Amino acid sequence: MNSSAPFDVQASPPHLAIGTLAERRFFGAMAWAMLVVVFIGFSRSFFLRPLFPDHAAASETIFFVHGAVFAAWFVLLVVQTSLVANERIGVHRRIGPFGALLAVAMLVLGLWGSLVAAARPEGFVAVPVPPLQFLAIPIFDVGLFTVFVALALGQRRNPQAHKRWMLLATINLLAAAIARWPGVLDYGPPAFWGLTDLFIVALALWDFRSRGRLHPVTLWGGLAIILSQPLRMVLAGTDGWDAFARWATGLVG
Secondary structure (H helix, E strand, O other), X not given: OOOOOOOOOOOOOHHHHHHHHHHXXXXXXXXXXXXXXHHHHHHHHXXXXXXXXXXXXXOOHHHHHHHHHHHHHHHHHHHHHHHHHOOOHHHHHHHHHHHHHHHHHHHHHHHHHHHHHHHOOOOOOOOOOOHHHHOHHHHHHHHHXXXXXXXXXXXXXXXXXXXXXXXXXXXXXXXXXXXXXXXXXXXXXXXXXXXXXXXXXXXXXXXXXXXXXXXXXXXXXXXXXXXXXXXXXXXXXXHHHHHHHHHHHHOOO
């Protein structure tokens, strides 16, 4: 086994063959669903931008790079789950290190892009919230994503934990796309976070169906995402956060 592969898997015992097939299909379907969510959310501002010239979108170069790298992550997840489903484990492992490099790039671009947007006089595009307050949302997104991917890398020899950390790391990023669905942002954070959390519910239901109980990663990782959502809103309104946000945005001018 290549211990450096961040998307690594191990073969299941023969008596789990049927369950393994269903599980691979489930994780593959989740990956495809998330890719569709992202495409819909960013179609007007990124993927199909020439078709929507009047739609508000970021113009700085960093956001084109940011969009391409983050989109590549969702595509990679689809590719990796498809390779596992088709038992092409060797290819899956060889591609794995690219996922680790991509995650590092996402950390850098996610933080940088968030600070650039928050430093604008007009703030985040089409977001009617003071930018220094709203900054708490993407900062938490990037932070949780980084922690979950790091945990996935650390448990790559444990396929059940590894794949759940990777899935939750990706689910955590969905709110940004869902918030850009037509009309969703009108209902505020409860709408885009609530729709995002449905993916956690789907994973929890799969655990109950396949295991009879929640996997510890689903439980604690899912709770971390859900509980962080109101925490961000509370933190964003504090003087401490305001001071930090002003200092951080000052780093990008």
